Amino acid sequence: MGLALTAVMGQAAEPTIDYSLELKLAYTGTLYSSTDGVNWTRVEGASNPYYVPIEDAKKLFFCSKDELDQPPVPGDDFNTPLSGGVDLGMNWIEPGTFMMGSPEGELGADGDEILHQVTLTSGYWLGKYEVTQAQYEAVMGENPSRFKGADLPVENVSWEDAMAFCEKLTAQERAEGRLSEAYEYTLPTEAQWEYACRAGTTTAFNNGTNIETEDEIYGKCPNLDEVGWYKYNSDDTHPAGQKKPNAWGLYDMHGNVWEWCLDRKSSYPTEAVTDPVGEGTDDYRALRGGSYDYYRCEAKDCRSAARRTGSTSMTSSDLGFRVALVRTGSKNILIPLAKGVNLNMVWIEPGTFMMGSPKDELGGEGESTEIQHQVKLTQGYWLGKYEVTQAQYEAVTGTNPSFGGADLPVTRVSWYDAMAFCVKLTLIERAAGRLPVGYEYTLPTEAQWEYACRAGTTTALNSGKDLSDKYECPEMDEVGWYKYNSGYYNSDGYWMPEGKDHPVGQKQPNAWGLYDMHGNVQEWCLDWYRGLYLLSGEAIDPVGITGTERVLRGGSWSELAFGCRSAYRYYQTPSYLSMITGFRVALAPMK
Ligand SMILES: [Ca+2]
Ligand SMILES: [Ca+2]
Numbered sequence: 001m002g003l004a005l006t007a008v009m010g011q012a013a014e015p016t017i018d019y020s021l022e023l024k025l026a027y028t029g030t031l032y033s034s035t036d037g038v039n040w041t042r043v044e045g046a047s048n049p050y051y052v053p054i055e056d057a058k059k060l061f062f063c064s065k066d067e068l069d070q071p072p073v074p075g076d077d078f079n080t081p082l083s084g085g086v087d088l089g090m091n092w093i094e095p096g097t098f099m100m101g102s103p104e105g106e107l108g109a110d111g112d113e114i115l116h117q118v119t120l121t122s123g124y125w126l127g128k129y130e131v132t133q134a135q136y137e138a139v140m141g142e143n144p145s146r147f148k149g150a151d152l153p154v155e156n157v158s159w160e161d162a163m164a165f166c167e168k169l170t171a172q173e174r175a176e177g178r179l180s181e182a183y184e185y186t187l188p189t190e191a192q193w194e195y196a197c198r199a200g201t202t203t204a205f206n207n208g209t210n211i212e213t214e215d216e217i218y219g220k221c222p223n224l225d226e227v228g229w230y231k232y233n234s235d236d237t238h239p240a241g242q243k244k245p246n247a248w249g250l251y252d253m254h255g256n257v258w259e260w261c262l263d264r265k266s267s268y269p270t271e272a273v274t275d276p277v278g279e280g281t282d283d284y285r286a287l288r289g290g291s292y293d294y295y296r297c298e299a300k301d302c303r304s305a306a307r308r309t310g311s312t313s314m315t316s317s318d319l320g321f322r323v324a325l326v327r328t329g330s331k332n333i334l335i336p337l338a339k340g341v342n343l344n345m346v347w348i349e350p351g352t353f354m355m356g357s358p359k360d361e362l363g364g365e366g367e368s369t370e371i372q373h374q375v376k377l378t379q380g381y382w383l384g385k386y387e388v389t390q391a392q393y394e395a396v397t398g399t400n401p402s403f404g405g406a407d408l409p410v411t412r413v414s415w416y417d418a419m420a421f422c423v424k425l426t427l428i429e430r431a432a433g434r435l436p437v438g439y440e441y442t443l444p445t446e447a448q449w450e451y452a453c454r455a456g457t458t459t460a461l462n463s464g465k466d467l468s469d470k471y472e473c474p475e476m477d478e479v480g481w482y483k484y485n486s487g488y489y490n491s492d493g494y495w496m497p498e499g500k501d502h503p504v505g506q507k508q509p510n511a512w513g514l515y516d517m518h519g520n521v522q523e524w525c526l527d528w529y530r531g532l533y534l535l536s537g538e539a540i541d542p543v544g545i546t547g548t549e550r551v552l553r554g555g556s557w558s559e560l561a562f563g564c565r566s567a568y569r570y571y572q573t574p575s576y577l578s579m580i581t582g583f584r585v586a587l588a589p590m591k
Contacts (some may be wrong), residue, residue, distance in 0.1 A: 023057040025050045034061040072183070072325065074123055074433035077249070080178055082138035088169075089128035090325055091249050093196050095120050095437040100194055101268055101305050106204055107211040108300030112265070112307055117272035118191050121436035125325035126188055126196045129153075129240035129251050130259060131165065139169050146317035151239035153257045153320040159285045159312040162187055162260045162321040169323065180336070187262040188324035190286045190307070191276050197254075197289070197304045199247040204303040205254055206246035211299055221299035228255030230302050234292040237318075253289050254302045257320030258310075261286040265309040274380070284309045291318035332513075333382065335429065337395035343425075344385035345587055346452075346513050352376045353451050354458060356533065356567050361460055363470040363562025369531055370567045374538045375447050382587035383444055383452045386504035386515050387523060388421065396425050402579070407503035409521045409582040415550045415574035418443055418524045418583040425585065436587070443526040444586035445543045446551045446569070453518075453554065453566045455511040460565040462510035462517055467561050476561040479508050480519030486557035500557050501579070517554050518564040521582035525551040529571035549573050556580035 025031065026049040033043050043050065043062075052060070072078050072090070079087040100118040102109040130153035137143045137150075144156040157165075166185040173179035188196070197206055204210040209223035216222075220232045229238045229252070241251040263278035265286040278286060287310050290302030296318065300306060310319065327333055335343040356372035357364035364370055387409035394400045397420070401412040413421075422441040429435040444452070453462055460466045465475040472484040486500040505515045528547030533539070544551065549571035555564030558580050562568065572581070 021054040022051040023054060025052060025062055027062075032063050034063075035059065072125065072179075077128075078125075080173060082135060082172075084134075084138050086132075086134045086138040088135055088323075090125035090323075091128050091196075093124050093126055093192070093248065095123045096195070097437075098195050098198060098200075099202060100191060102204070102303070103202060106303070106305070107214065108204065108217040108298075108303060109305065110300075110307070112267070113305045114268040114270060116268055116270055118195065118276060119272070119274045119438070120191060120195055121275055121438065122327055123433065124188075124192060124327075126192070126250060127322040127324070128245075128249060130257055130320050130322050131162075132240050136165060139165055139172065144315070145237075147236045149237075149239065152237045153240055153252070155237060155257050155317050155320045156315045157260075157320060158315045159187075159260045159310070161315075165321075166323055183325055183327060185323050185325050187260055187321060189263045189277050190261045190265065190288065192324060192326075193259065193261050193288045193322075194304060196248060196250060197246065199250070201247070201304070204305070206304055207244060211303070217300045218298050224254060224299050224302055228252065228290070228302055229292045230255040230290060230299060231292065231294045231297055232299075235294070237292055253304070255290050255297075256292060257289075257318055258287040258291045258297075258308065259289050260310075260319065260321040261288055262324075265307050283312050285312055287319065293318040332385075335434065337392060337428075339391075339395050341389075341391045341395040343392055343585070345382035345585075346385050348381050348383055348448070348452050348512065350377050350380045351451065352538075353454060353456075355447060355450050355539070357460070357565065358458075361565070361567070362467045363565060364460070364567060365569075366567075369569055371533055373533055375451070375542060376538055376540045377447060377451055378541055379589045381439075381444075381448060381589065383448070383514065384584040384586070385509075385513060387521055387582050387584050388418075389504055393421060396421055396428065401577075405503070408501055409504055409516070411501060411521055411579045411582050412577045413524075413582060414577045415443075415524050415572075417577070421583075422585055438589055439587050440590050441585055442588050443524055443583060444588070445541075446525045446527045446553065447539070447542050448586060448588065449523065449525050449553045449584075450566060452512060452514055453510065455514070457511070457566070460562075460567070462514075462566055463508060467565070470562045471560045473561050476518065476564060479510075480516060480555075480564055481507065481557045482519040482555060482559050482561060482564050483557070484561075486519075488558055501582075502557070517566070519555050519559065520557055521554075522552040522556040522559075522570060522580055523554050524581070524583040525553055526586075527551045529569070552581065 031043040031046040077091045079089050097119040101115040102113040132151055133143050133145050133154045134150035136154035145154050169185045201208050207227050225233050227244050245251045264280040266278040266280050287308040291297045333345045354372050355375040356370040357366045359366035390400050390402050390408050390410045391406035393410035402410050425441040457464050461479055463479050467473050477485050481502045488500055501520050509515045527544030529549045529551045530544045552570040
């Protein structure tokens with residue numbers, strides 16, 4: 001802050017003084033201003049330092065371009081500046097579907113490349129180049145490579161070294177304020193690697209060409225020469241980015257150095273899969289792309305579909321890696337809503353379970369509305385870790401119909417309100433480029449709700465316990481807020497007029513990490529309620545498509561223990577709203 005004093009000396013005997021207060025801004029990069037702290041515009045022709053009249057300074061926010069360089073935006077390529085003037089270029093890869101493996105008749109193909117359809121539901125970034133020695137040294141402070149050169153790919157790095165690099169890079173970028181908690185650097189999965197390598201091609205090489213003759217499989221291959229360093233055009237590694245890039249701007253996916261992948265080289269399925277990760281228990285990880293090496297690598301090993309494997313501690317002068325930037329944490333996702341509020345979504349694998357209650361379940365309706373039957377859910381989906389809170393509801397819709405408390409579940413929402421929330425959230429997330437392809441926010445079906453609630457259990461409660469009493473019991477107290485622990489009764493023995501729901505996430509979660517599936521607020525489901533389940537063999541992806549009431553699940557803070565069981569079903573007209581009713585959002589395959 002600078003105080004600029006301007007003395008104006010008059011001709012008169014008495015001197016006068018005129019002054020103005022100004023804010024002095026000394027900055028690096030480019031100066032931006034904003035009226036709301038969200039939308040920024042460049043201050044054209046700003047001097048440095050820049051003086052702002054104090055009245056303007058009260059109304060405006062200022063920042064420099066450096067500060068605007070916030071966490072990466074899905075859809076945009078970016079360069080992140082490492083130390084010592086070294087950049088790391090990352091290319092955005094759109095989510096999509098491709099054929100992984102080699103088509104029939106591809107010359108040089110191996111038996112472990114069974115062609116199958118893969119869908120990657122989330123976009124990610126992939127390094128434009130193999131990690132160079134300059135980049136590796138900027139992050140790790142050392143360079144283990146055999147062939148030395150700042151722009152050469154780093155080699156002699158094990159899978160463990162590559163993972164340590166990713167971990168340290170993530171920590172450094174977070175410390176620099178360039179990476180939000182929602183993303184992390186890691187290695188690409190084999191599927192992410194091959195999808196990006198192919199960039200839409202279905203041929204052996206990503207320039208749209210193949211190995212053309214039998215001789216080329218183990219000999220000179222002119223088509224490969226255009227895009228990669230391999231045994232017949234090199235004796236050692238070459239600086240990153242000298243050969244032709246693929247259609248998505250990625251270099252050296254073929255040859256130069258082999259690239260470590262995150263996952264194991266497990267057998268491919270024949271059916272279509274979503275977001276596959278090679279599984280197993282061994283200490284080996286997949287290697288992709290082939291290398292310059294004369295003794296270990298032929299043209300066939302540099303194909304888009306070619307697969308190798310190496311132990312996690314193995315090093316060699318032709319093994320390097322390329323980094324990926326992906327969403328944090330397996331498949332569970334953290335959605336940043338407005339105003340610093342996040343939404344936690346838990347991935348639920350597809351599977352089969354027994355829906356309903358056994359006939360002898362205490363407090364159950366196994367003879368009628370809860371008849372036990374097998375249900376198969378063919379597709380995975382995400383479900384909210386918690387009931388939607390008032391803070392979340394307000395961040396998305398701008399309103400809060402409940403009695404106040406940011407971390408309390410939203411209540412007094414009709415089925416229509418809950419669906420409107422889902423639709424709006426879908427639009428916001430799609431615009432932000434964060435919506436997994438083929439998925440949208442919606443309410444869970446009754447089957448999706450009960451499957452997720454049970455998390456593998458077959459008991460009345462998702463803790464693996466049955467009720468010792470229909471009305472009041474310690475088993476219910478462990479997992480949820482219900483009539484006998486919520487503070488339902490006031491001192492006069494009447495129920496509380498403003499409700500006694502509790503902040504979400506205080507009781508014990510189920511095995512899949514979901515909270516408050518029992519009690520607190522009852523949760524709207526997508527389905528129309530039908531008194532009896534449709535029972536003709538195994539039900540596949542069931543949903544109630546006609547009726548006059550919508551399903552409510554899980555019971556509430558005003559319910560008796562039996563009304564909070566996993567199998568318990570309730571219903572109301574869709575316009576019904578009350579202080580015991582809320583919802584939990586699903587991110588499910590579009591119908
Ligand atoms: Ca390579
Ligand atoms: Ca609940």
